[in-house]
Amino acid sequence: QKEVEQNSGPLSVPEGAIASLNCTYSDRGSQSFFWYRQYSGKSPELIMFIYSNGDKEDGRFTAQLNKASQYVSLLIRDSQPSDSATYLCAVYDFGGATNKLIFGTGTLLAVQP
Amino acid sequence: NAGVTQTPKFRILKIGQSMTLQCTQDMNHNYMYWYRQDPGMGLKLIYYSVGAGITDKGEVPNGYNVSRSTTEDFPLRLELAAPSQTSVYFCASSWGTAYNEQFFGPGTRLTVL
Numbered sequence: 158q159k160e161v162e163q164n165s166g167p168l169s170v171p172e173g174a175i176a177s178l179n180c181t182y183s184d185r186g187s188q189s190f191f192w193y194r195q196y197s198g199k200s201p202e203l204i205m206f207i208y209s210n211g212d213k214e215d216g217r218f219t220a221q222l223n224k225a226s227q228y229v230s231l232l233i234r235d236s237q238p239s240d241s242a243t244y245l246c247a248v249y250d251f252g253g254a255t256n257k258l259i260f261g262t263g264t265l266l267a268v269q270p
Numbered sequence: 271n272a273g274v275t276q277t278p279k280f281r282i283l284k285i286g287q288s289m290t291l292q293c294t295q296d297m298n299h300n301y302m303y304w305y306r307q308d309p310g311m312g313l314k315l316i317y318y319s320v321g322a323g324i325t326d327k328g329e330v331p332n333g334y335n336v337s338r339s340t341t342e343d344f345p346l347r348l349e350l351a352a353p354s355q356t357s358v359y360f361c362a363s364s365w366g367t368a369y370n371e372q373f374f375g376p377g378t379r380l381t382v383l
Contacts, residue, residue: 165310189368200360200374201313208369245312249368257328258372260312 159184161248163261171269176233178264180246183227190222190229191247195263201245205231236268271296274375276361282381283351291346291378293361301364302344303372304328304336306357313360319344351382 160183170176178192189208193201205220207213207229213220219232229248233240243263250259277292295302300321305313315328319338333355335347344363348355358379362372 161312191371200377202374203371206369206371247313251368257315257318258313260314262310262312 159248159250159259161246161259161261163244163246163264165262166265167267168264169267169269170236172236172238174236176236176240176266176268178231178233178244178246178266179228180230180248180261181228182246182248182259184248184250185224185227186251187224187227187248188251189249190220191249191258192218192220192229192231193245193247193260195243195245197242204244233266236266238268238270241266241268273297274361274363274373276359276375276378278378279376280379282383283348284383285351285353287351288347288349289351289380291348291359291361291380293344293346293375294342295344295361295363295373295375296342297363297373298341299363299365299373300341301367301370302338303362303364304334304344304346305360305362306330306355307360307377308357316346316359348380353382356380356382 192205195201207220221230245263246261247258303318304316317336319325361375364370364372
């Protein structure tokens with residue numbers, strides 16, 4: 158069973174700090190990786206997508222991918238209270254009978270004013 | 271564009287009852303998905319569709335059925351509801367698969383008593 162692992166948290170950071178969220182995955186052949194943000198009681202929304210090794214930046218968000226070590230991370234710079242949410246890591250599974258996104262259980266981020 | 275819409279928002283069922291969760295998207299996406307999310311857990315794929323008339327099972331299909339008669343609509347049918355089906359159900363759609371964002375509906379919170 159292919160897995161995506163995240164620390165459930167909560168990860169508590171002060172306002173203005175850098176929040177670092179990590180995700181590991183079991184399938185070495187995985188090619189595409191997604192970070193979704195989910196506010197309490199709401200649906201997931203895409204924050205970042207990455208498929209090449211290295212860093213990808215979009216505003217205050219940076220996704221980092223290391224395929225050799227099988228981890229993907231999300232950095233949030235200048236964290237704001239509005240960033241408080243659950244962050245879901247998802248990895249696309251090409252193998253098996255069903256090509257699908259495999260989601261981690263999410264990390265709860267709490268940004269303290 | 272309304273994006274992905276789901277009805278109802280909330281529903282309470284008695285054990286053994288049946289119901290249909292409605293999902294509609296207006297983005298002309300070929301790919302549509304049904305997920306369930308249990309408390310503190312990631313999203314699990316129930317069923318998916320790659321186009322009108324084509325559906326396939328995901329990770330947790332037992333107790334559910336789907337149909338896809340049009341590009342826009344992808345209803346999920348629960349037969350003989352059980353307490354184990356208490357969950358939040360999300361419908362999603364996308365242009366493609368591995369390298370494409372999935373857009374999620376607002377969700378249906380279902381309780382089976």
